Amino acid sequence: MPSPMTPGISSGRLTAEQIAKNFADLHSAFDPHEAAVAADRCYFCYDAPCITACPTSIDIPLFIRQIQTGTPEAAARTIFEQNILGGMCARVCPTETLCEEACVREAAEGKPVEIGRLQRHATDTLMAQQGHPFTRAAETGKRIAVVGAGPAGLACAHRLAMKGHDVTLYEARPKPGGLNEFGIAAYKTTDDFAAREVQWLMGIGGITQASGTLGEDLSLDGLKAEFDAVFLGVGLGGVNMLRAHGEDREGVRDAVDFIADLRQASDLLDLPVGRNVVVIGGGMTAVDAAVQSKLLGAETVTIAYRRGREQMSASRFEQDLAASYGVRLLFNVMPVAVHEDGIELEYTTTTDGKLVGTGERLSLAADQVFKAIGQTLSLDVGLAMEAGKIAVSGAGRTSMEGVWAGGDCATGGDDLTVTAVAEGRDAAEDIHASLV
Amino acid sequence: MADLRTDFLGIKSPNPFWLASAPPTDKEYNVRRAFEAGWGGVVWKTLGEAGPPVVNVNGPRYGVVYGADRRVLGINNIELITDRPLEVNLREIKAVKRDYPDRAMIVSLMVPCEESAWKAILPLVEETGADGIELNCGCPHGMSERGMGAAVGQAPDLIEQITRWCKQTTRMPVIVKLTPNITDIRGPARAAKAGGADAVSLINTVSSITSVNLDTFSPEPSIDGKGSHGGYCGAAVKPIALNMVAEIARDPETHGLPISGIGGVTTWRDAAEFMTLGAGNVQVCTAAMTYGFKIVEEMKSGMSQWMDEKGHSSTSDFIGKAVPNVTDWQYLNLNYVAKAKIDQDACIKCGRCYAACEDTSHQAISMSPDRVFEVMDDECVACNLCVDVCPVEDCITMERMPAGAVDPRTGKVVSDEYANWTSHPNNPAAQAAE
Numbered sequence: 001m002p003s004p005m006t007p008g009i010s011s012g013r014l015t016a017e018q019i020a021k022n023f024a025d026l027h028s029a030f031d032p033h034e035a036a037v038a039a040d041r042c043y044f045c046y047d048a049p050c051i052t053a054c055p056t057s058i059d060i061p062l063f064i065r066q067i068q069t070g071t072p073e074a075a076a077r078t079i080f081e082q083n084i085l086g087g088m089c090a091r092v093c094p095t096e097t098l099c100e101e102a103c104v105r106e107a108a109e110g111k112p113v114e115i116g117r118l119q120r121h122a123t124d125t126l127m128a129q130q131g132h133p134f135t136r137a138a139e140t141g142k143r144i145a146v147v148g149a150g151p152a153g154l155a156c157a158h159r160l161a162m163k164g165h166d167v168t169l170y171e172a173r174p175k176p177g178g179l180n181e182f183g184i185a186a187y188k189t190t191d192d193f194a195a196r197e198v199q200w201l202m203g204i205g206g207i208t209q210a211s212g213t214l215g216e217d218l219s220l221d222g223l224k225a226e227f228d229a230v231f232l233g234v235g236l237g238g239v240n241m242l243r244a245h246g247e248d249r250e251g252v253r254d255a256v257d258f259i260a261d262l263r264q265a266s267d268l269l270d271l272p273v274g275r276n277v278v279v280i281g282g283g284m285t286a287v288d289a290a291v292q293s294k295l296l297g298a299e300t301v302t303i304a305y306r307r308g309r310e311q312m313s314a315s316r317f318e319q320d321l322a323a324s325y326g327v328r329l330l331f332n333v334m335p336v337a338v339h340e341d342g343i344e345l346e347y348t349t350t351t352d353g354k355l356v357g358t359g360e361r362l363s364l365a366a367d368q369v370f371k372a373i374g375q376t377l378s379l380d381v382g383l384a385m386e387a388g389k390i391a392v393s394g395a396g397r398t399s400m401e402g403v404w405a406g407g408d409c410a411t412g413g414d415d416l417t418v419t420a421v422a423e424g425r426d427a428a429e430d431i432h433a434s435l436v
Numbered sequence: 437m438a439d440l441r442t443d444f445l446g447i448k449s450p451n452p453f454w455l456a457s458a459p460p461t462d463k464e465y466n467v468r469r470a471f472e473a474g475w476g477g478v479v480w481k482t483l484g485e486a487g488p489p490v491v492n493v494n495g496p497r498y499g500v501v502y503g504a505d506r507r508v509l510g511i512n513n514i515e516l517i518t519d520r521p522l523e524v525n526l527r528e529i530k531a532v533k534r535d536y537p538d539r540a541m542i543v544s545l546m547v548p549c550e551e552s553a554w555k556a557i558l559p560l561v562e563e564t565g566a567d568g569i570e571l572n573c574g575c576p577h578g579m580s581e582r583g584m585g586a587a588v589g590q591a592p593d594l595i596e597q598i599t600r601w602c603k604q605t606t607r608m609p610v611i612v613k614l615t616p617n618i619t620d621i622r623g624p625a626r627a628a629k630a631g632g633a634d635a636v637s638l639i640n641t642v643s644s645i646t647s648v649n650l651d652t653f654s655p656e657p658s659i660d661g662k663g664s665h666g667g668y669c670g671a672a673v674k675p676i677a678l679n680m681v682a683e684i685a686r687d688p689e690t691h692g693l694p695i696s697g698i699g700g701v702t703t704w705r706d707a708a709e710f711m712t713l714g715a716g717n718v719q720v721c722t723a724a725m726t727y728g729f730k731i732v733e734e735m736k737s738g739m740s741q742w743m744d745e746k747g748h749s750s751t752s753d754f755i756g757k758a759v760p761n762v763t764d765w766q767y768l769n770l771n772y773v774a775k776a777k778i779d780q781d782a783c784i785k786c787g788r789c790y791a792a793c794e795d796t797s798h799q800a801i802s803m804s805p806d807r808v809f810e811v812m813d814d815e816c817v818a819c820n821l822c823v824d825v826c827p828v829e830d831c832i833t834m835e836r837m838p839a840g841a842v843d844p845r846t847g848k849v850v851s852d853e854y855a856n857w858t859s860h861p862n863n864p865a866a867q868a869a870e
Binding site: 036045046048049105108 | 506784786788790803807
């Protein structure tokens, strides 16, 4: 019977009960009374800072007042009009650096209105009801290809369909949802929410789902010829290299693959994890991989980040969440070599604006090393690029007429679900304006 | 340690906190629990004449208005006077008074407007050893339709008449409980005094419908799909009650008439406010019905602490202290000029002051792109709305302009002389100051 102390990489380190408890909802849902009490804390600010802080500009004070007056369904409509993936964003948004950071009660007492949980209360309430809240406009006869069924593509497809256009939504993976389905910690989106949300979103009608990978069975020229407009929301396929010796060893994996396996696992008891796990990186993916390794039963888990805490792109809330599960956070270290059963790191310092090793090294036991040092776009379809991404201007316009792009594959934004939704939505509006 | 003892009409009680005539004082069991909890006195729930008791509805008799988190702001009731036999109530009153001689025991009464009815019941009450009676001229529902309660309270001549009958019949002090469901409370108070009342108590409940069920279109509380107006009480009615108490306290015809203050007393602070406006004690109901009898401990400790802090050694030190400061609008000092001031360090930038002023007041607050809110003195009329809606205490304050300064709104020099509407040049009836 394996345990956290079992050497190497092993599945079944914890009991089924422990696994179920570990992967339960991170933030429990509000019941109606809790929601009413939480909603009452909102001051209904004038030109509210939380709206400004929201990448999709949801009218937060209005939807909270709608909850407070007993109409969470109306609140949900307020949310979905701006952000059709408001249910997922309520779960995965780093609210502590967005709306809740801007909340005046954060300034007043360090305790913001719980906007994320209130948004979830509203969206869950409406999504639990029959039907779809929006109706399609009369059909325009225009056909649009949306490539990539992640947050950007879904938001774009929904908005276009709502405007009456005929959308074909291509996805390379066997399931739609993108990072919502494959790339986010399981405890943030329990009960198969990502898949349920996509199904609900499709309720608008007018969207045909199709299988296809740009650059393989789909060509941009072909799409342009067949459709009136094309939106690319293909995400980032590649993963950056560690550039450390032994990177090709068994036990070294991309964190995104580990998370995808975890999200798709039918039984987490069968998912193997190392006794000692080291995650290289400083973003949300690093935290998600580290915390879930711990929750699967790894004995020790360390996040090794090459810069200081302040530079880490994972929020302080995420850092503290990781620490609360017993994940150790190591700052200012970079990988030098991966060995049979451990990893060698070198301390770093910044000299003349450049990150360099100090020469001092430390070794950590590691059965498994996860790379979470950022993803890259491996796509060459003749579009102008900028800093490794598709260059866009305005509402996602690429260098090619009739082709728009948004989400992680395009420039701009913070690589968050919520920014991807905003970009997909805005591109759809721009496409619509250009077609009618 | 402050002395909370009060002497009201010669009736002594260890503190000024009495329970009002209401459901909490309907039975020996409740009243004993109240006295054990520390209440200074009770007004026993209203007794009617001998014979078959009244009946109550068999559905809900209370409705409620909530604030946030289901905080009870006000309760409305359609309960009638006691529905227990007169002799049972009298026996219990006697037993409780015997066991708690240091507490005030007042008996509330409501019988038909006939001299014989009053003369019949008073000796029975006297025999219990009760300290006094309270004439229920206030209940707005049920009994009023039968010519009692508020029906009496709304007819000053009837108030005077029944008060006189009681004073002629009993040695017990007579308190007349007044209804707020009239246009001018001074009329009923004057009538009570004319009839010889030893005191008035007020307010009784306010006629009300608390809410309407939007599924059934029935008022709440709903009895088989129908509702009837009830009597509203609790924290929500306190401002109405304070004003009526003050009106009686400062009316030259009733000034000095002892008052027992009732209406939304929920904390020690509410009680102190009633007493500064002339109430010799207070009566509590809704707060006890919401939280139980234990709240009297907070009332006693709170009033005691405040009295110690202010140097009041007994309640008589502050009873009526605010009455001279209640005046008519026409006597307010029009040379008192203030401006709102926002403490930028305390401001949390919610913008509620801006929305309130811009949308509904005088457009006297500016908003910068980075959410700095500032008062424009040349527009500010010192209405106080920004202070009222600001969620941060003391963030916005009203600052008086010093004499000699120029009010940028009017361009006039602020005077330190008192001047009111009666002598204002815009007043057609103004008399030149000679």
